[in-house]
Amino acid sequence: MPRYTEAELATAKQRLAQAEGRANNPDKRRAIIERLRLEVSAIEYASRWQATATPEQLVQADLDDTLNGLYPKARARAVVEHDGQRFQLKVKPVSFSFEVPTGWSRSWSPTDLAVGEPPPRKQAAPFCFSFCSRSLFE
Incomplete structure (x- = not known):
C-alpha cells in the first residue's frame, strides 16, 4: 500500500476544492470531480491504515x-x-x-x-x- 504524506493529502484536497469551485454546471466536470474525490478518499484510507497497522x-x-x-x-x-x-x-x-x-x-x-x-x-x-x-x- 503506498505511503502518503500530509502534504499530498492537502494537495489532493486543494485540487478537489478548486475543481468543485469551478463547476457552475453540476454535470460539466462530474467525472473529474469524482476521480478527485476517489483520490482524496484513497489517501485518507491509506493514512488511517498506516496509523493503525501493526x-x-x-x-x-x-x-x-x-x-x-x-x-x-x-x-x-x-x-x-x-x-x-x-x-x-x-x-x-x-x-x-x-x-x-x-x-x-x-x-x-x-x-x-x-x-x-x-x-x-x-x-x-x-x-x-x-x-x-x-x-x-x-
Whole structure:
C-alpha cells in the first residue's frame, strides 16, 4: 500500500476544492470531480491504515508492493525468489459485480515450493452417478 504524506493529502484536497469551485454546471466536470474525490478518499484510507497497522502488517504491505513491482505479470500461485527466500503469490477476489469477481487482491507468502510456474491444480474426483458401477450395456 503506498505511503502518503500530509502534504499530498492537502494537495489532493486543494485540487478537489478548486475543481468543485469551478463547476457552475453540476454535470460539466462530474467525472473529474469524482476521480478527485476517489483520490482524496484513497489517501485518507491509506493514512488511517498506516496509523493503525501493526508492524507485521506494514512489513507485509512493503513486501507485497516490492514483489508486485518486480513481478507484475505473475500468475496466481506462482513461486518466485527474492532476497534468498521463496514466495508464492496468492490471489483472492475482493469485489464483485453480478457475482463475477471484478477486483483482486495479491499477497505473497513464504513457501518451500520450487521456483517457477505454479504447481498443477489438484484434479477433482470425477462426478459419478449411481449407474457408473453397472455396465450400461447389460
